Amino acid sequence: MTTKPLIDYFEKLLPLGEEEKSIVKEAFKERRVKRRHFILQKGDICKHHTFVVEGCFRMYMVDEKGKEHNLQFAIENWWITDIGSFYSEEPSRLYIEALENSTVLQLRKEDQLKLFDDNIKFNRIFRVLTENALVSAHRRILQNISSTAEERYLDFLKRYPHFFNRISNVQIASYLGVTPEFLSTIRNKIVKS
Amino acid sequence: MTTKPLIDYFEKLLPLGEEEKSIVKEAFKERRVKRRHFILQKGDICKHHTFVVEGCFRMYMVDEKGKEHNLQFAIENWWITDIGSFYSEEPSRLYIEALENSTVLQLRKEDQLKLFDDNIKFNRIFRVLTENALVSAHRRILQNISSTAEERYLDFLKRYPHFFNRISNVQIASYLGVTPEFLSTIRNKIVKS
DNA sequence: CGAAAATTTGACATGACTCAACTGGAGTGG
DNA sequence: CCACTCCAGTTGAGTCATGTCAAATTTTCG
Numbered sequence: 001m002t003t004k005p006l007i008d009y010f011e012k013l014l015p016l017g018e019e020e021k022s023i024v025k026e027a028f029k030e031r032r033v034k035r036r037h038f039i040l041q042k043g044d045i046c047k048h049h050t051f052v053v054e055g056c057f058r059m060y061m062v063d064e065k066g067k068e069h070n071l072q073f074a075i076e077n078w079w080i081t082d083i084g085s086f087y088s089e090e091p092s093r094l095y096i097e098a099l100e101n102s103t104v105l106q107l108r109k110e111d112q113l114k115l116f117d118d119n120i121k122f123n124r125i126f127r128v129l130t131e132n133a134l135v136s137a138h139r140r141i142l143q144n145i146s147s148t149a150e151e152r153y154l155d156f157l158k159r160y161p162h163f164f165n166r167i168s169n170v171q172i173a174s175y176l177g178v179t180p181e182f183l184s185t186i187r188n189k190i191v192k193s
Numbered sequence: 194m195t196t197k198p199l200i201d202y203f204e205k206l207l208p209l210g211e212e213e214k215s216i217v218k219e220a221f222k223e224r225r226v227k228r229r230h231f232i233l234q235k236g237d238i239c240k241h242h243t244f245v246v247e248g249c250f251r252m253y254m255v256d257e258k259g260k261e262h263n264l265q266f267a268i269e270n271w272w273i274t275d276i277g278s279f280y281s282e283e284p285s286r287l288y289i290e291a292l293e294n295s296t297v298l299q300l301r302k303e304d305q306l307k308l309f310d311d312n313i314k315f316n317r318i319f320r321v322l323t324e325n326a327l328v329s330a331h332r333r334i335l336q337n338i339s340s341t342a343e344e345r346y347l348d349f350l351k352r353y354p355h356f357f358n359r360i361s362n363v364q365i366a367s368y369l370g371v372t373p374e375f376l377s378t379i380r381n382k383i384v385k386s
Numbered sequence: 387c388g389a390a391a392a393t394t395t396g397a398c399a400t401g402a403c404t405c406a407a408c409t410g411g412a413g414t415g416g
Numbered sequence: 417c418c419a420c421t422c423c424a425g426t427t428g429a430g431t432c433a434t435g436t437c438a439a440a441t442t443t444t445c446g
Contacts, residue, residue: 035445061335061339063339067339069335069338069339071331071334071335083324083327083328083331084328084331084332087321087324087328116317120313120316123313123316123317123320124309124316126320127316127319127320127323128280130320130323130324130327131276131280131323133327134276134323134326134327134330135276135277135280137327137330137331137334138264138276138277138330139277140334141264141330141333141334141337142254142262142264144334144337144338144370145262145337145367145368145369145370146254146256146260146262146370148433148434149433149434150433168391168392168393169392169393170391170392170393174338175338176338177337177338177339178434178435179434179435179436180392180393180394181393181394181395181434181435181436181437182433182434182435183393184393184394184395185394185395185434187393187394188394188395341401341402342401342402343401361423361424361425362424362425363423363424363425371402371403372402372403372404373424373425373426374402374403374404374405374425374426374427375401375402375403376425377425377426377427378402378426378427380425380426381426381427387446388445388446389444389445389446390443390444390445390446391442391443391444391445392441392442392443392444393440393441393442393443394439394440394441394442395438395439395440395441396437396438396439397436397437397438398435398436398437399434399435399436399437400433400434400435400436401432401433401434401435402431402432402433402434403430403431403432403433404429404430404431404432405428405429405430405431406427406428406429407426407427407428408425408426408427409424409425409426409427410423410424410425410426411422411423411424411425412421412422412423412424413420413421413422413423414419414420414421414422415418415419415420415421416417416418416419416420
């Protein structure tokens with residue numbers, strides 16, 4: 001039963017009754033995604049909230065020069081959704097790509113609205129999720145405007161140590177906003193010091 | 194009646210009944226804040242959601258070297274709150290300072306919880322507010338990691354034209370993550386081109 | 387195994403910061 | 417209303433951070 005990690009996740013925020021658990025089981029659909037496959041591409045409307053049960057994803061933008069810029073990673077027990085597109089129902093500018101063979105649970109908008117109507121707990125749960133995401137985003141903005149690339153890299157490793165041997169440096173560089181070459185020299189410098 | 198702008202604001206998201214309007218009037222407290230005064234300082238716990246009725250604020254962090262970094266501005270009909278501190282009830286790392294003599298409406302956490310319990314609309318309204326803030330934050334992160342300072346400045350002017358003659362370039366530089374000197378050379382370059 | 391991608395290295399170019407000095411305008415107190 | 421101060425804005429020289437491009441090497445995965 002793939003919904004177990006999700007229910008555990010919800011219950012850390014707010015305990016659920018048996019009935020609520022079965023609502024969750026009905027609302028979320030399991031899906032397997034192979035490495036290098038996409039669950040969202042530029043121009044699509046983001047139709048689901050996606051919860052990662054197993055595997056790893058990145059969400060990124062491609063600029064006018066064709067360069068990719070990672071907005072977010074997601075591994076087990078993380079969410080990955082272009083909320084802008086999800087809520088506005090406008091075409092996304094983002095891609096979500098599986099970096100490993102993965103399993104996710106997806107919630108369609110109609111089903112989310114049903115959750116919200118049926119039960120005030122889910123309203124609160126999703127509010128808290130969004131709040132937490134906003135707090136992280138604010139932290140990241142402050143860091144981007146106040147620190148050097150080296151400081152950002154060290155902080156990234158401290159904050160997400162489980163990413164260290166799982167996500168390539170190319171991807172990390174793109175998340176930090178530096179070139180892979182420069183990240184390489186940073187790493188070199190750190191080792192020597 | 195200072196609550197009118199706020200009620201208008203809410204009604205753009207979701208129409209309110211008369212009863213709901215009076216709930217709003219009771220829950221929010223008016224407060225005047227003079228230029229250079231603070232409604233939040235590092236170490237405080239952020240006790241209110243703040244809605245700006247008139248005036249202008251900035252929210253910023255001070256780094257180890259004593260430099261200030263602006264996370265956000267707020268003018269009429271904007272919100273300015275350290276949500277991290279507000280929800281976790283932990284001491285804030287941020288300052289919120291009035292850049293002009295201002296009038297705000299503030300909502301204490303207890304009163305917000307009452308709104309949430311009483312009425313599902315407010316639950317939804319605050320969820321939408323947070324979602325919108327998250328979408329902007331994501332846009333800003335992507336821009337920070339993908340654009341030069343000049344591009345960020347031009348985009349800032351396009352997106353917030355009303356800030357142009359209201360917020361000093363020192364403050365804008367701090368928001369963009371560059372020094373005031375460098376912003377000055379950027380502006381010079383733009384004029385010449 | 388073989389192709390494609392990741393990582394590293396180095397030379398060079400540009401973006402952005404630091405520091406110091408100068409200018410001009412806005413507020414303040416006499 | 418003036419003199420004064422303080423702060424925002426500008427300028428320039430020198431320096432450091434980071435990007436670009438090209439090439440060589442290593443790793444990964446199909």
